[in-house]
Amino acid sequence: MRELITPALAQQRILAALQTQPSETCALEQCAGRILRAPVVADRPFPPFDRSMMDGYAIRAAEIDRDGRFTIVTQAPAGAPAQQLGHQPQACAEIMTGAVLPADADCVVPYEQTRRIDSTQMQVLEPNQHAAGDCIHRLASDRPAGEALLTAGRRIGSREIAIAASCGCDHLVVSKKPSIAIVSTGDELVDIVATPAAHQIRRSNDIMIEAALQHFDLPAAQFAHLPDNAAASKAQLKALIADHDLVILSGGISMGKKDFIPDALDALGLDCQFHGVAQKPGKPLGFWSQPECAVFTLPGNPLSTLTCLHQYVIPALFHSLGQAAPTTPHTVSLDAGVRARDDLTIFLPVSLHANNIARPQPANNSGDLVRILQSDGYIELPPCKEKSYPAGKSFDFHPWH
Amino acid sequence: MRELITPALAQQRILAALQTQPSETCALEQCAGRILRAPVVADRPFPPFDRSMMDGYAIRAAEIDRDGRFTIVTQAPAGAPAQQLGHQPQACAEIMTGAVLPADADCVVPYEQTRRIDSTQMQVLEPNQHAAGDCIHRLASDRPAGEALLTAGRRIGSREIAIAASCGCDHLVVSKKPSIAIVSTGDELVDIVATPAAHQIRRSNDIMIEAALQHFDLPAAQFAHLPDNAAASKAQLKALIADHDLVILSGGISMGKKDFIPDALDALGLDCQFHGVAQKPGKPLGFWSQPECAVFTLPGNPLSTLTCLHQYVIPALFHSLGQAAPTTPHTVSLDAGVRARDDLTIFLPVSLHANNIARPQPANNSGDLVRILQSDGYIELPPCKEKSYPAGKSFDFHPWH
Incomplete structure (x- = not known):
């Protein structure tokens, strides 16, 4: 040495x-766990249309009168092009979660807040409780098109995979x-x-x-x-x-x-x-x-x-691999005082308990791996003059993998 | 519903x-991440012999006199059968970490605490600082043979793989x-x-x-x-x-x-x-x-x-899969008060910060996955009469994968 x-x-x-x-191109379904090296950009706004957030009826909110009755003029299932309510007053569309809001509607009333009268009529139960914009996930309200949603250096998990899929990326640039x-x-x-x-x-x-x-x-x-x-x-x-x-x-x-x-x-x-x-x-x-x-x-x-x-x-x-930011550490508190050194850093195995309590699980010696089965990870004890750290002292916890 | x-x-x-x-047999190198279903038993004691913990000299501690000189009579490299010091007084063996202690030695003195005099002589520097048992990892001191080192229900990580390898298990019984x-x-x-x-x-x-x-x-x-x-x-x-x-x-x-x-x-x-x-x-x-x-x-x-x-x-x-114990939760504290419900549990996305602080990162709505990129996981807010939880309140953190 x-x-x-x-x-x-x-x-x-x-x-x-x-x-x-170096980076390489990788099929999206193989990208989980890898580090992204080129941004993923929204090719469409998020969401890409005015989207119903509930199953119910699309209406024009200003047309709710004291009676609250509407005539069902069309169906708006998810996956269908945008419908129209048309010029008839108190017209409504029966709409599904995820469907496009009819272009001339401005409010969705969930089934639970309506009463079906017959095959063509429904009634809004509490007429004063609904306003334009209710239960609508507005076009581009999360993100505009062209924005980088995922940036280089990000570790790819299930959310990033879903975002990339939404943007049409069947391949990503990741670290080799x-x-x-x-x-x-x-x-x-x-x-x-x-x-x-x-x-x-x-x-x-x-x-x-x-x-x-x-x-x-x-x-x-x-x-x-x-x-x-x-x-x-x-x-x-x-x-x-x-x-x-x-x-x-x-x-x-x-x-x-x-x-x-x-x-x-x-x-x-x-x-x-x-x-x-x-x-x-x-x-x-x-x-x-x-x-x-x-x-x-x-x-x-x-x-x-x-x-x-x-x-x-x-x-x-x-x-x-180019990871931008390490994971935020998990801080733990010692449940007992421990010996330290004034000349060496000690990596001390600990078991993890409720409320972020760490219990020292020292090995007999560094050949003793069996004893380490009782620990969940380790903490780092920097050298200190006092040659000890008291119970209650906080350290970053590093889990064993 | x-x-x-x-x-x-x-x-x-x-x-x-x-x-x-059901369970199945799996090659050890494929077992990481899986759940063990049959115990792994020590086929030999841990460690299987009196093992030197340092590079240095094996001696009989009682033979250290004021002068501290010893004669090097043999080498004890790791991987060689047990040596003997023999009947000559102040005989020692030059020994490596991991080697078998000579059967008639009882102490290892690390190189750092000795001075080499010539090709056959060394001197222990501080004669009073050494005793029988020093720097020796005693046969069976970690675990006796026949003991179950890993029990069913344990998730297999790198430590468990190493223990199983030490016991000669090239296959394990794990959950299918x-x-x-x-x-x-x-x-x-x-x-x-x-x-x-x-x-x-x-x-x-x-x-x-x-x-x-x-x-x-x-x-x-x-x-x-x-x-x-x-x-x-x-x-x-x-x-x-x-x-x-x-x-x-x-x-x-x-x-x-x-x-x-x-x-x-x-x-x-x-x-x-x-x-x-x-x-x-x-x-x-x-x-x-x-x-x-x-x-x-x-x-x-x-x-x-x-x-x-x-x-x-x-x-x-x-x-x-038969996992015996879930991971100990990571407890986090809210850095701001949050709204809750009296009728529903809320799963609230949060970002994780130093000292186990969680910052609420609510989505606009449940269609808004882009906003969730700013969170690291979620906490569970049980329903409560007050319909809110104050800053500083603690919850279990669940990371996104």
């Missing part, structure tokens, strides 16, 4: 070094997904289906990283495992860096005798943006970059991998 | 009528995804790629529903569009109900002359659990069921569709 830097500086260096992904390689290291690791010898454990960090990225619909393009051998690791790393936008390694980067990765990355010509962050867990975190590829070296203890993935890698990915 | 029922009673009737999905049909209705609707006539609008509710379900990795198996024609609608509905576990309709269920759907569902022999909820938006919401299929009839106005989907359909889906 080199000199420890603060988590904030680490984040800053990552974001500064990352390239923005990065090509991601997930790389595990360490001779102590064996396959999931293997029966480990007493000194071995099964490989789990790579599939954990994959699962968290899948939550954001960012699939891994390749998996690799580096042996504890300098020359073989370097050759494999060279190929991975050439083929991918992002390489995420776990393990092999602390002070161990067999931790060749930092030397290999330096030798391959990547710039070390940092190696070592004043934080716990995850102190040996490193980040190397060149214009075409960024490499995260996550510490191999499972809780360190998990925490660094959530705190650094996922936000970096959304930054490189 | 029939008699209006409360949102709570509507939810209760939905959950009571829904069948639990329901077969879902999404059905739009209404002759006023045209395809996304069509140029609508003045009185037409493009179809967007179906793809909006699809996008929200995709967020939870619940794909739609079929899309259909029902014309405003009773006989044709009934025949199509019959086939959809026969082929799917869940049918989600939007539109065609209020009091309009052409709203045949409720009659068709009754005629097809489904039980109407309710039709009409004392809420705004979404008053005409309905729910029909038979043992093999459930049918939601969502009101067709986009905001009504979106709200009912989030409030009723998605929680119902997770219930039918």
